[in-house]
Amino acid sequence: MSLSQMDHGWLWDKLDAYLARHSLRQTNQRKDIVNALISMREKHVDAEKLHNAVKDLGLDIGLATIYRTLGLLREAGIVEQRSFTDGRAIFELAIPDEHHDHLICIDCGIVKEFENEEIEALQLKIANSLGFSLSSHKLELYARCLREPCPNRVR
Amino acid sequence: MSLSQMDHGWLWDKLDAYLARHSLRQTNQRKDIVNALISMREKHVDAEKLHNAVKDLGLDIGLATIYRTLGLLREAGIVEQRSFTDGRAIFELAIPDEHHDHLICIDCGIVKEFENEEIEALQLKIANSLGFSLSSHKLELYARCLREPCPNRVR
DNA sequence: CTACCTGCAAACGTTTTGCAGCTTC
């Protein structure tokens, strides 16, 4: 077992369990894609970025398989799917007990993560008061850096 | 001035101001699209629904113009663009001082609106503590009706 | 040997764009 596999033991366990439960196969492509995903610096990746990361490891996997595997990982609860501003889907490892929300800079697009228990509690309360049981939520803050010009700006 | 135009005076003022400020033209299509948007029962519409509403008024406007006008209305601060679960863009009138967030039923897709000052205040605090000035936010709760089966379910 | 999986290319649904003609100012 490689180092990165050790760091993410929960992930491989979860994947194995999901595959077994649904009578799906362990394939090299799936392992390679997960390894590429783990090794990426960026936490928020889209299918194309992941495809490139896989290629950079010298592997040749079709984009369709990337999409199919990301869908599988989402169903298995291993990644979360988001969307932010543009149309494309963004995926992120769903590390157990590490829920967080996102603040996105409207100048440079940088994504900061934060946690706030108070807001989480209020969300539960709101859903209940409307007669619903909360399943998940999406909270994104769009904001501008207080220092001008934005120090993260690239363009 | 029609009744619906009276009800939405702020909107026409805002549109006129935006058009003037950017040296853009007043056209029948733009007025017709805004009127169709105002007259719709559904608060959350996509481009196709709006296109159909326009057609139902006996008007013949191209889908491309619907998209272009919705983009203009967004830039003018007259509508807000969202996305919810599926890929398509959803638009909603951005009524001044009537901000709200959304709870979406994961069974039937019905959208409930809610407001919560406490959460809004916490968001401001969080953005500031991260060194940002909050511009806008998106909060969506995905939840399941407490009564089974979901009374809103259509399928 | 029976699912299941993959790569490829084609299809998909939504949104954008190039262009020729028309409208607004």
Place this chain on the structure above:
DNA sequence: GAAGCTGCAAAACGTTTGCAGGTAG
């Protein structure tokens, strides 16, 4: 009459799917 605007059709975009061949269990 110059600058915008529109409709149309075609293109673009990210994503999904059908299929023929390959692979895991």
